[in-house]
Amino acid sequence: MLIVHHLNNSRSQRILWMLEELGLEYEIRTYKRNRDMSAPAEMKRVHPLGKSPILEDRKPGGDVTVLVETGAICEYLVGKAGGRLRPPDGGQDLLFYRQFLHSAEGSVMPVLFTMLVLSKVPIVGRVMARRVRPMLDIHLDYAEGELAARSWFAGNEISAADIMMSFPLEAAQSRGLVGEERPNIKRWLQQIHARPAYKRALARGGPYSFAEQS
Numbered sequence: 001m002l003i004v005h006h007l008n009n010s011r012s013q014r015i016l017w018m019l020e021e022l023g024l025e026y027e028i029r030t031y032k033r034n035r036d037m038s039a040p041a042e043m044k045r046v047h048p049l050g051k052s053p054i055l056e057d058r059k060p061g062g063d064v065t066v067l068v069e070t071g072a073i074c075e076y077l078v079g080k081a082g083g084r085l086r087p088p089d090g091g092q093d094l095l096f097y098r099q100f101l102h103s104a105e106g107s108v109m110p111v112l113f114t115m116l117v118l119s120k121v122p123i124v125g126r127v128m129a130r131r132v133r134p135m136l137d138i139h140l141d142y143a144e145g146e147l148a149a150r151s152w153f154a155g156n157e158i159s160a161a162d163i164m165m166s167f168p169l170e171a172a173q174s175r176g177l178v179g180e181e182r183p184n185i186k187r188w189l190q191q192i193h194a195r196p197a198y199k200r201a202l203a204r205g206g207p208y209s210f211a212e213q214s
């Protein structure tokens with residue numbers, strides 16, 4: 001049995017979407033962010049990091065696997081589903097897949113998170129956030145160019161790389177950073193939001209403010 005420990009308005013939304021795309025059965029344990037946006041202490045009872053997402057895989061014999069890191073969880077689920085949502089071996093699509101699967105959390109999210117934290121600090125923080133903005137623009141412009149070349153991040157089929165990239169690009173859009181100058185990111189966001197599996201994940205996970213603007 002798969003159990004997703006799901007924090008509202010968080011990265012775990014991607015795991016719900018991934019599970020819906022794969023048609024795997026799962027249960028959700030829902031947690032609500034504290035006023036300062038941190039995760040509640042109960043999440044630390046499941047894993048010492050206490051961050052979202054956490055996936056538990058409770059095996060029939062009683063063994064339990066506990067996984068953290070969205071990308072690692074996505075790869076685990078791809079493996080469980082016999083390689084679905086992953087391009088075939090040997091081609092360029094698989095290289096794109098690995099690159100975007102990792103760059104979502106490894107490159108784009110750190111810059112976005114830095115901007116978010118700085119923008120909450122009056123005066124000096126906002127000035128610093130404006131300095132970080134060009135670093136984010138590099139990533140957004142790159143994503144725009146890649147999505148101009150093909151329908152999805154790793155070729156002409158959706159993959160787990162798209163699911164990973166959804167959170168940073170939705171967060172960028174909700175901050176007004178995906179305007180008319182980035183039509184391909186806009187089109188891609190509309191594509192993901194139109195998917196039945198994405199909608200099912202939203203219905204099961206509860207309110208998710210980043211999905212509202214495409």
Ligand SMILES: N[C@@H](CCC(=O)N[C@@H](CS)C(=O)NCC(=O)O)C(=O)O
Pocket residue numbers: 007009010011012037038039050051052053068069070071105
């Ligand atoms: N790189 C990690 C980041 C995990 C993470 O920071 N999750 C956020 C939710 S979006 C969280 O739990 N924040 C609350 C906290 O740190 O207390 C992943 O992708 O799983």
